[in-house]
Each structure stands twice: as C-alpha cells, then as structure tokens.
Amino acid sequence: MTMKHWTRPLQLARPGVSDHMSLSQRVTTIPTNMTADPNYEVDWDGEDDPENPKNWTISYKAMGLLFLSWNTLIIVLYSTSYTSGVTQIGNEFNENSTIVTLGLTFYLIGLAIGSMFMAPLSEVYGRKVVCVTCLFIFTILIIPCALAKSVTALIVVRFVGAFFGSVMISTAPGMVADLVDDEHRALAISIWSIGPLNGPVLGPVIGGFVTQYLGWRWMCWIALMLSAVALVFAVILKETYAPTLLQNKAARLRKETGDERWWSRYDRKESLYEILKLNLSRPFVMAVTEPICIFWNIYVAIVYGILYLCFTAYPIVFGDIRGWSLGLSGLSFLGIGIGVLITIACEPLVRRLINSHEIDPETGKVHPEAMVSFVCICSILIPVGELWFAWTCAPASIHWIVPLLAGIPFGAGNTGVFIYASNYLTYSYGMYAASALAGNSVIRSVLGGVLPLVGSYMYDSLGPNWSGTLLGLLEVAIIPIPFVFYKYGYKIRMKSNLIVRMQEDKKKLEGKRARRAVGQGPARPNDEEKQNEAS
16 A cells, blocks of 8 residues: 655646645545546535535525524424423322433433534534434434333433434534535524524423323324424435535546546545544543633533523422413423524624624634623623522512513523534634534533432422522622633633644644745645634
C-alpha cells in the first residue's frame, strides 16, 4: 500500500471535478493500492451544483425544516406527555409517584446517552440511513410501552426507545446546517426549534386530555401514530450530509464508468471505534477541565432541571390545589409555550442586538460573548417568572390567569438560554463544539431527570409558595454566571489551552492558504477549511 502526494496543478478538467480546485484538493494522502489521480477527485460541479443540499430549492428546504421540526417535536413531546399519566400508572401498578416518574428520568438519560452515539454514526453512515433506522426502532418500541404489564418494563423500554429517538436531537441541527448557508442559518435554526422547544409544553397539554378521557395507554398509541408520520418524513427527506453525498457520487462514477480511479477526499475515514472513542471521552474531559464548560454546564443544567420540575409542580398547583381536571391542568403550560414562541419570533431583534457588538478583527465577526448579551436578559426573566408563579399559584382565591401568565417570562427566558448558550459554546469551541455541547446535554438531561423526582416531596413539605421561592432564589443565585462571561469571557477563553491551540491551528491553516494563493493563484477552500474558517 502506498501513500503519495500530488502537487502538480490540474491540466484537464474532469466530470465531477471543479476546474478551479485549490491545492489542498489536488493533494491527497489517501492510502490506496494505486495512485490517487487528482484528475479523478469527485467534488461539487461548481458553486451551483444541484446535488449540493445548499442549492436545493427553497420549497424543498422549507419542507425539510418542517419535517425535521416535526420529527424532533415528537421525540420531546413523548418525554413529557408521560407525566400526565403518572397517577393512573401508579394506581394501576400499585407504585408511588416517585417510582413512576423514573420513566421520565430514564427517558431523558436515554436521550443524553444516545446523542453521543448518534452524531458520530451519522458522520460514518450518513444522516438518512441512521435517522430512518433509529426512528423505526423508536416507533416500534412505543408498542411494548402501550402494552406494559409493569412499571419496570415501562421504564426500561422508554429508556431504550429514547436512546434511539435521540437521533433527531443530535442530527437535526446538523441537517439544518447542511441545508442552509451561514447567512440564513440562525433563521433556519429558529424555525426548526419551534418543534423541540414546544414539545415539552405540548406533551402535558395533549397528554392531559388523552389520559383523562382515554387512559394513559392511549397516549402511547397516539404517540405511535405521530411517530409513524415522523418515520415517513424521514424516508421522504433526502440525504443532506455532503461527505456521504460525495462518497456516493464517487461510487456511482466508478460503477458507471468501470474506472476505479474516481475518489472523494472523504474516502479516508477513521474507524467507527476510533470515532466513538473520541466522541465518548472528549465531552467528559472538557466538562471537568474547561472553565467555560464547567460553569455553563452548571448554569444550563439548573435552568433545564427546574423547567422539568415544573412538569411535576404544575399538576400539583392546578390539579390538586385548584381542582382542575387532568386535561385542563395540561393547558396551564400554555403560558410557557407562549413565552417560547415570543423568543423565537424575536430572533431578528436578537440578531440585531448580537450584531451591534464589536467585531473581532481576527475573524471579522462579533466575539462569542455577544451571544451572552441576550442570555443575560433571559437570566433575569427566568427567576422573575418563577417567583411570580411562586406567590400567585396559591391560594386558589388568586385568579388562575395570574400564575398562568407567569409562564410567559419563564418560557421566554428558558428558550433564550437554551438557544444562545448553545451558540456561545459553539462559537467559543469551533471544531470542538460538538464535544462541548454533548457534555452539556448529558449533564442537563441528568439533572432534568432527577429534579422531578424530588418535586412532589418538596411541594408537599414546603408548600407551593416556598417551594417556588426556593427554586426562584436558586435561579437568582446563578444570574452572575452569564454576566461574568459577558464581561470577562474573552480573558477566560484565552486561558483555555484547547481554545488557544485551536486558534493557533487556524492561523497555521490561514498561513498555508495564503502561501498557496501566492504560489498557485486563487484557491477555493475545501469543506474542512470552511468549517475551520467559520469557527
């Protein structure tokens, strides 16, 4: 097996090969039993290649965003709709509410663990095949939940189902990025996020009425129907991952021409074992060694945990104290849902706020701390909503609309934190962003699953007013975290060995590209260089 480097410029354009390729695209280190002829490298046929997902029609992209939003919505909705049936499930199997609530806890843990596997799998085998396969398994596993004969079986199957359902949590944002360019990515992510951010709210709303009139098992059957629709959407949507598409294109050319010299720069890949090893270890290493990850994991985990504790608290307040039916108790979450939609609708204003910050001369973009400016606002909205709810939810003589409206600032603040804290980690860590976000996801999901277990005990012992106050004061206590990073985030980033090394690598890459430009003329960066440049 030989390894050769090609450095001569192309003299002849070939089908599937751009005639203005950069030197990096003419140089290959792909180990092969024959010379990797740069004339046969497969790439997009120019900037307007219709096979490139970024060049698909606007109508198809819009359909793709809606499909992805729906599919992610179903995964999240299935997590919280379960809370509506906790009492019925406990009565049927003679178990207390804490044991039954483990079905929610382990579902969230399953989502967290699964996400760490699904992202690298999609990079090896492509987005579509992994999404379709995992959604099929997720859908099938809803059936044993509907037929469960014990709480243990219900908890175990929900955990396994969430593991496979996590495919949408981990790959959908990447698929959105596959479809749209950088200029429109923030808007596209906001449109997609309507599903996953409203899923936790719609779960109790739908689950409440279904459980009240049809029983908790019917919530599983309805989830099965909704998931089947999601599976159809996944089948309809085409592959979006550029490396997989170029590999397929090279394979197609080899088959059509009978010429084995066709290749793509993505043909050389690490083994699945190596990819999984890296993806499973780096998030935890960063979570305990990177100051940015440590503090933001704590902040987001507390916010997320208290949000999920609400799915225990709201039924107590509106069902037990105010005497609402199970279905009406679910409607109490609409205030949070309105807050979610308000934040999403304000995306153009938030973008203007972020872009008003000082430009980093090295990147030509705003500093990552610009993202934190909106998180600072949201960090105040969250405890305002929580404390408002705490002292108006009881006694029942206070009109119901008052605590329900408290959900608006609470929901708006939570949504802003989830979106823009993630953006801050992404812009701070660049090529290591996936690992930073994976660690954040695991920690927040664990706390989001654990806090609901203590919710009923806390509300029974302290009462709704003081329980809510305790949670609100905890959220007040963590307000300084985003403000500190907004003011001193740059200095903190510069003390990160990982970020400093990443920036040094980026400068070296830019230096190489500059030298190539002098020696070879205009150079078009490949996808990997574009990713580093965007970082």
